[in-house]
Amino acid sequence: MTKLTKATQGLRGTLQVPGDKSISHRAVMFGAIAKGKTTINGFLPGEDCLSTISCFQKLGVTVEQNGDYVEVYGNGIDGLKEPKEVLDVGNSGTTIRLMMGILSNTPFHSCLVGDSSIAKRPMKRVTEPLKQMGAQIDGREGGQFTPISLRGGQVKGMHYDSPVASAQVKSAVLLAGLKGEGVTSVTEPLQSRDHTERMLRAFGCSVQTDGRTVSLQGQQELKAVHIEVPGDISSAAFFLVAGAIVPDSKITLKKVGLNPTRTGILDVLKAMGAAITIENIQNEEFEPFGDVTIETSQLQGTEIGGDVIPRLIDEIPILALAATQAQGVTVIKDAAELKVKETNRIDTVVHELRKMGANVEATEDGMIVYGKSSLSGAEVNSHGDHRIGMMLAVAACLADGETVIENSEAAAVSYPNFFEQLKELQQ
Ligand SMILES: O=C(O)C1=C[C@@H](OP(=O)(O)O)[C@@H](O)[C@H](O)C1
Numbered sequence: 001m002t003k004l005t006k007a008t009q010g011l012r013g014t015l016q017v018p019g020d021k022s023i024s025h026r027a028v029m030f031g032a033i034a035k036g037k038t039t040i041n042g043f044l045p046g047e048d049c050l051s052t053i054s055c056f057q058k059l060g061v062t063v064e065q066n067g068d069y070v071e072v073y074g075n076g077i078d079g080l081k082e083p084k085e086v087l088d089v090g091n092s093g094t095t096i097r098l099m100m101g102i103l104s105n106t107p108f109h110s111c112l113v114g115d116s117s118i119a120k121r122p123m124k125r126v127t128e129p130l131k132q133m134g135a136q137i138d139g140r141e142g143g144q145f146t147p148i149s150l151r152g153g154q155v156k157g158m159h160y161d162s163p164v165a166s167a168q169v170k171s172a173v174l175l176a177g178l179k180g181e182g183v184t185s186v187t188e189p190l191q192s193r194d195h196t197e198r199m200l201r202a203f204g205c206s207v208q209t210d211g212r213t214v215s216l217q218g219q220q221e222l223k224a225v226h227i228e229v230p231g232d233i234s235s236a237a238f239f240l241v242a243g244a245i246v247p248d249s250k251i252t253l254k255k256v257g258l259n260p261t262r263t264g265i266l267d268v269l270k271a272m273g274a275a276i277t278i279e280n281i282q283n284e285e286f287e288p289f290g291d292v293t294i295e296t297s298q299l300q301g302t303e304i305g306g307d308v309i310p311r312l313i314d315e316i317p318i319l320a321l322a323a324t325q326a327q328g329v330t331v332i333k334d335a336a337e338l339k340v341k342e343t344n345r346i347d348t349v350v351h352e353l354r355k356m357g358a359n360v361e362a363t364e365d366g367m368i369v370y371g372k373s374s375l376s377g378a379e380v381n382s383h384g385d386h387r388i389g390m391m392l393a394v395a396a397c398l399a400d401g402e403t404v405i406e407n408s409e410a411a412a413v414s415y416p417n418f419f420e421q422l423k424e425l426q427q
């Protein structure tokens with residue numbers, strides 16, 4: 001539980017947010033199935049990525065982690081060994097779904113479980129295509145939910161038309177195709193984040209992208225490399241919105257990942273009238289990053305929907321808070337995927353923000369936010385969802401009186417030092 005009061009002055013300062021969660025997971029996973037020693041700088045030591053490390057250790061891979069520096073000693077996919085224990089992914093959807101893709105190539109038995117949130121999240125979107133490729137997978141309610149048991153083997157490449165724009169689905173199918181016979185390709189309805197494609201190339205694989213279709217030839221080997229993980233734009237998002245809506249703020253966030261498949265929040269905040277500048281863009285070939293500065297400004301309501309949604313899916317809770325401080329109405333649509341995240345993020349955002357006085361209503365595929373509301377302190381709850389907990393902490397900076405956030409420790413899933421960094425900006 002954390003108690004916070006309204007910021008007495010603007011949030012000001014320069015921060016480096018922790019490493020990107022999606023890229024940190026992949027660096028460990030790909031290092032574990034590559035040949036040789038992969039080194040990772042800027043790794044996110046958040047609970048989700050630590051779950052990924054622990055799963056691969058149970059699969060016989062040596063992984064040494066010291067803060068944000070990690071060494072992974074991979075021995076190829078064939079170097080993975082049958083785990084003696086269940087593989088516990090904790091709260092991490094990315095871990096379980098991508099691992100199912102990798103384990104589709106291992107002839108042994110694995111059992112995957114997670115926490116009570118993972119137990120509610122849909123797995124069929126991954127188990128179905130992987131079964132079609134030749135993996136034996138079962139799970140509760142016909143393979144829909146954890147616990148999942150899996151025995152991989154001879155995978156055959158295939159084309160998969162994914163019904164959802166999901167990087168986890170796309171990545172699982174591509175990873176299964178890596179060792180299989182023939183070509184594997186995935187077409188998605190809208191472009192999702194492309195970290196898997198970029199990182200497979202960095203590990204020496206050949207991957208083709210043609211519009212919304214990604215394909216790779218099977219039987220490719222990954223070669224160990226060094227990976228520099230940029231800051232996570234999904235973590236930066238909390239301070240981008242805080243900087244925009246807390247009066248008299250100016251925040252610079254260093255080395256924030258700027259992969260165009262992730263920068264929807266910058267486009268939307270700019271469209272709402274936020275004062276954002278980006279400098280020192282580097283590393284454009286692998287994963288671009290740069291320094292982002294935001295200053296307080298009066299935001300205007302907007303419409304958020306269509307192909308920007310996968311580019312900001314994890315930022316919708318904090319964008320909903322931004323919308324409570326914008327003039328006019330903000331409509332968020334085409335975002336039904338929010339219902340199957342760590343919580344139903346449509347319901348939790350609406351329920352918790354209303355407690356603080358926001359005027360927001362849920363719709364079938366998003367929400368409508370009527371601005372501008374003055375917020376007041378309340379007893380709120382993250383419901384174990386890291387992004388909800390951090391959004392409520394930013395709301396507390398604006399709210400009159402005291403805000404008590406139950407289950408605030410969920411922030412450690414993606415942002416272990418979030419509350420310390422928030423405090424730094426208040427000094
Ligand atoms: O591939 C990834 O690293 C992720 C993909 C997204 O999920 P979906 O693939 O379910 O859209 C995102 O919400 C999640 O936080 C991380």
Ligand SMILES: C=C(OP(=O)(O)O)C(=O)O
Pocket residue numbers: 021048091092093094095314341342387414
């Ligand atoms: C949805 C998220 O992660 P995952 O799917 O990996 O649990 C998230 O970090 O907001």
